[in-house]
Amino acid sequence: MGHILIQNITKEYVNRRRRPRNGEDNTRDEVLTVLDNVNLEFQDGEMVCILGPSGCGKSTLLRMIAGFDTPSSGQILIDGRQVTAPSADIIFVFQHNGLLPWMTVWENVELGLRNMQDEEEKSAQIQEFINMVELAGFENHYPSQLSGGMQRRAELARALAVNPEMLIMDEPFNGLDFLTHMKMREEVVNMHEFIAKTTLMVTHDIDDALVMGDRIVVMGDRPTQVKLVRKLEMGRPRNLDRDPELAALRDELFFMLGVSYAV
Ligand SMILES: Nc1ncnc2c1ncn2[C@@H]1O[C@H](COP(=O)(O)OP(=O)(O)OP(=O)(O)O)[C@@H](O)[C@H]1O
Ligand SMILES: [Mg+2]
Known part of the structure; x- marks a missing residue:
């Protein structure tokens, strides 16, 4: 249980333009392509951290996996079954408040x-x-x-x-002070080790991904495709300052997300 297959997912939002009052309609609805043919596969029990620029569709992707939104095309399979509606027993969505x-x-x-x-x-x-x-x-x-x-x-x-069979977390550490953030990171890692359930976490914090992830997924700018999928083989706890492989990956991720001064 807990295997997720994302196949050729495209998500478009149609933003309706306001119609002029006189009835003449020269406006067109605007179609925003958020996800563009995204393919991903998550294994049972994996902790996956998803990074990507603001507005690229990370929350949209999580919502579709949890069954709260539907793809425009493509499909999402959980343990071989297509997701069509939310299911509280299968997925626990960890939210602020x-x-x-x-x-x-x-x-x-x-x-x-x-x-x-x-x-x-x-x-x-x-x-x-x-x-x-x-x-x-x-x-x-x-x-x-x-x-x-x-x-x-x-x-x-x-x-x-x-x-639940799997856990979905959308920026769960937002708004926490630095020390609480560090502690919560540890708690989630411990919890994941304890329950061994597939866990997907969106974060803007590259270090979260490096410390926590079994795998890191980086998404690009809209229309969004997957830019990088990297498996982290090293065990935990991980020390970013002492592990040169992690330090190198950190630079690579910063660069990929558009922050070049860190490299
Ligand atoms: N219900 C909706 N209707 C129309 N557009 C939407 C809707 N939900 C999201 N969008 C658009 O889809 C894009 C992706 O939104 P999403 O919330 O998935 O981004 P995100 O990657 O989670 O961003 P952030 O890192 O800022 O949370 C944005 O441009 C947003 O405006
Ligand atoms: Mg979001």
Whole structure:
């Protein structure tokens, strides 16, 4: 489970121009080609980090994999089955502010386990996930009573509880301070090692991709094609300053994303 095949995906958005009032219509709808014949394959259990310029279609691609949007042509297969609609059991989408504000940390995590019958076992599991993300003592807090980093950790605990076939994260570390970002990176790597589920993460941070990814995908400018797919063979934890191979790849990625001074 957790194999994703993206075949010849093209995505166009039609932006309707406003019609003039007098009825004469010299305007045409504008077609924006976002993704242009994209082919990708993700293996079961892989952690894939996706980089690319703003507006190139990364979120669009994730939305289509999760079934919230449909390609204009081509198809997406998950374990051989075409994606046609969202499926909460298969994919957990990790979002900013994904917690329900009127529920406590405990209740938010419990949501992921609502199919579990045995109350005692359920409580033990909830506590285990909360402990795992180091939120013990905050079970009865509401999201608004937590810091940004704690909220993300609570979301991670919920993702663990849902135990989906795959995890999709769209810039999950946005807005976190530097240290919390570093810690969350570690948490996600640990979680990925623990659950061993296919994880797709869009990030603007090249170091996230280098530290976390089993594979890195770089997308180009619109109309977007895949510019690079690179498998990272080195184990973790990874040290960007001490591993010359990673340092070289870092320069290459910066260059590819249009930042040449770093090279
Ligand atoms: N529903 C929509 N209708 C029309 N155009 C859209 C729609 N959603 C996205 N787009 C356009 O598609 C392009 C890609 O958007 P998308 O959000 O996928 O980019 P992105 O790579 O995630 O960018 P960022 O890094 O800034 O988040 C953009 O030009 C955007 O304007
Ligand atoms: Mg986006």
